[in-house]
Amino acid sequence: MNIICFSSTRWDFLFQRPQQLTTLFSENFRVGYINPPSVVSEIPPSNIIFEKFVKTVNPNLIVFAPPRLRTMTVSRVREHFTGLIREFIKRFGLENPLLWINLPEAGYMCGNLGERLVVYDCLDDYSSFSWTPEYTTTADRTLARKADIVLVVSEPLYASKSRENSNCFLIPNACDFEHFSRSFEQGLTAPDDIKRLGRPRIGFIGAIYEWVDLDLVSHLAREEPGWSIVLVGPKHRSVNIPNLSNIHWLGRRPYNTLPNYLQEFDVCIIPFKNSETALNSSPIKLYEYLASGKPIVSTPIPEVIKFGRLVERASDKNLFLEKVRLLLTEPEDEKDRRCRFQLSVARVNTWESRYRSLKELVKK
Template sequence: MMNATQKQQLIVFGEDWGAHPSSTQHLIRHLGDDYEVIWVNSIGLRRPRLTRHDLLRLCRKLMTRVGASAQRTSQQGAQDAAPCRLINPLVIPLFGSRWVRQLNAALLKRQLTPYIRKDSALILWSSLPSMADLVGRLGERGVVYYCGDDFRSLAGVDHGPIAAMESELAGKADKIFVASETLGNRFAAAKTEWLPHGVDYRLFSSPQPRPEDLPAEGPVAGFYGSVSEWFDVELMSHCARALPHWTFVVIGAVQTDVGPLRRLDNVRLLGPRPHHELPAYAQHWRASLLPFRRNGQIMACNPLKLREYMAAGASIVSTRFPAVESYSDLLRIADSAADFVDALKQIEACPFHASANRLRKAAAQESWSQRAQTVKHCLKQFAHSAAQLDAKCEQPNKAAHSSLI
């Protein structure tokens, strides 16, 4: 039985800590005071290729492999310091082979077992479908699957094997949290709960100075995040041409062809910025943008930046997808490029503070701290069930001991 002074252990399988501010990392920051968290960096979701990106990532993995058990800071430094033990696992990144998957499960068990207390009432939390084969091997008392993305539509993922592993993991999980209601439709309703993304409200609502590289003249419309195939380059270029007195700022790593944007004088591609610097931009541009294409991934997504935009206070314009429908009274939803342009014109004609207070008030009710309370309630139920099981196991032992006296 777990000592009353010890924390229950929680092993979390997620992306590389500090690589980007994921919903899982936000939640775990709020669980660290109540649980002994062991964070296992990503074992990947796709077959690696001989590209510069994949080779650099492999080198980083190998370099951090030594001494990983003691590591508590990310590659980005103290700002993203991990409130938990970090493990950089050694596995084979091939998911199409059942044999390799079983080997990976055995490798992971061997690497994680030294950190697991026998009395820990261990809970496994996986934000990745690829952990399906490890379930049941570590003596865990509960399994949580946190589905924050549509992995079956995610670009660059081996969709067939990942879909099979997700179905297997969902079947084994005791509890499933989903970031969007669309994602929840594929899992058993009895154990699935919608857990919308939250926001670091204090970070995004606290006043920040205007960044020096943000244009000071004329209205500015901005976007931050990954500039990938779901980012509607054609829509953005149409808006920039239709509104030449506006400046369109794009912050983030570019992973798709943005040639049409580079050719426009009123578009600024600033590249990535650390997460803690984003509020300064979002607070000082006139409109925050969600210019997404309609594809499977976007139809199932619940973008982190939506509530961050709300907390920052600038008016929001979005293309239409399910996650924004419930906020239609707070933002402008466009069904066409012309609608998008009209929405920006309307924003320009309104005082900034007309919508800022309403947006911030709504965002204040959706903090990560509040989301974490929902998770804590679930995990406490696991702990209660484990304690009951321990008590039942002890009763026969006590009876046997009494019969020998």
Template sequence: MNHLDQEQVPNRWSQGLSRAAADYALVCLSHLRWDFVYQRPQHLLSRCARARPVYFIEEPHRGGAQPRIERSRRDCGVNVIVPHLPREVDEDESEMLLRCLIDDLIVADRLRQYVLWYYTPMALGFTRHLAPAATVYDCMDELSNFWGAPPALRERERDLLRSADLVFTGGRSLHEAKQVVRPTAYLFPSSIDVSHFRRARAPQPEPPDQRELRRPRIGYCGVIDERIDLDLLAAAADLRPGLEFVMIGPVAKIEASSLPKRPNIHYLGQKPYAELPAYLAGWDAAIMPFSRNDSTRYISPTKTPEYLAAGRPVVATSIRDVVDPYGREGLVDIADEPAAFVAAIDRALQRPRRGEWLQRVDEFLARGSWDDTWAQMESLIGAAVRGDLSGVTRGGACSTI
């Protein structure tokens, strides 16, 4: 039974690449929702969609009588595919149904040559039977260290690290960890959409829910989950009652009731990516109050270069991929304990918004961009599709941010 509408994806093959490199669709298997937060997958795959069909397959929703696919197309050209499964099916049956739905998608859209791009190794359970032109694993987090990780995740990731044609990693410490299993992994750290966030350096219309807050404002933008040191946030707010702490982003995997409540802590919720520069423009400094635990051991926060592109001084805890290179180069202040953390905020508030520090920030950010990162990835994928990776440098760093 075909579970899909027979809508066809337009043929949008790239005109600038050889046929062998260009004639493929990209099918992404993700544990994230496309509309959750705008981060690495959105930056990369929206650029991919400029040249070829891209399908972003989310984890399934549970509920409904029959398995089906909900599909929609974003303005950037990405086709978002949301599987829906009956609530009562077990894991084995879920994977069987997902296998059928993916097969139907490939047949319905006549995907004769496609690349599988994994963000979740768990998708191997319903895609092992496929015959892609190439397989890519873009490892952006150590998912097995996150709360609620499936027991099978570590074993499936080992399988994917060994079998994928290409492995990309999103941070230096993560790259070192994955090289133990996959020595030829490529390092592609978080890049930056400089022009987007640089808008925050100029006056912007104040968002209504931030307009009435006093100054100075200290901001955080990102997912609020088990990686955030809520005790540190509460202590900082207590030690500096004259500062307004602005927390922007969705609350995930923790109870909202666990968030510290203080008169000077403000949770504004999730905001569209397009609106973030307007919020950052109204901050006097930015913070990354991450816990130091298993869930943050390998993270490489995308928000670090975004804050800097916005011209905001940054205070962060000692996350390895922030300490090196950002702390080492004097671009971000590092502190872990409450007293040291607020002292670093005090120093950040005194830092001139122009001059030598901002010049060094701009020189650093000029080393890489999402456009550059995608161009390097696309070249590697093209070589893999052609079966011609033998002449490509095996592993190593492909970006300097």
């Protein structure tokens, strides 16, 4: 089986669900991973395109970043991309593919590539993003109805998408357990930029976008000036990191070093706003935190609530502060029980387990 994945995430950006699953699929199938378009000043000849904009990850996994001009109209972009993807499929032997789409705007490709099946892997409530144009919201609904299979990451998304397509399945996010459980072993080298920060360290790993409650983060920093609040991840250009001396934004860090940072946290946090984006989400960081054995405090979003007392939850900033304080003084016997429970839960919520479910699903 051949697979073409139209991804909303660049291959070399945050290594998350699209890259994790396509990497696993490439162990048994040939996969073409299509990055979001690259804007260029001039479209080169096709032979140059398929040299300059193609990257081989492994013999079965090829990444393509199709170029486009900023001035292209929507109809011209679609015509241009369809031609490029058809040529990409032909050049790299990916005929009769399964289309795996998590970029709603790529839904127009359905029916144009000789595909055998269309899977819409819906990762978010796209209509809740402040920057989402109307055509993306429309494309999301259209693709949900058109796809042979719809996958969603959370129960609220399932409630929404199953009304649009009866062949809808809940496949939550997960973690690379072997990678992130290395944090629990406490034998990793501490990165220099976190090693210099005082303890306790209250840590967050992930994208810092509009759904992250930075007012809550500021509250923790102001109430406990002796804490180091550590934020690891890229931020959206519209987000301003609070200017407090004990809030340390380290920026995006390579995926292979994230366990090193997690090892250095004393408490992990998921400070999400009470927003539609957050309520429909399935935070990958939750599973990565679980695999690290570190204690976790989160705001009460549905995909966190289902883990019960394994994750401390707080619906307001003062309770959130108290929960973090409580975990910093956790007795050793309780800590040991919690760690063992966390690891057992993380061990069955892996990308490999999700892949096995998906492989059976698309074979039916």
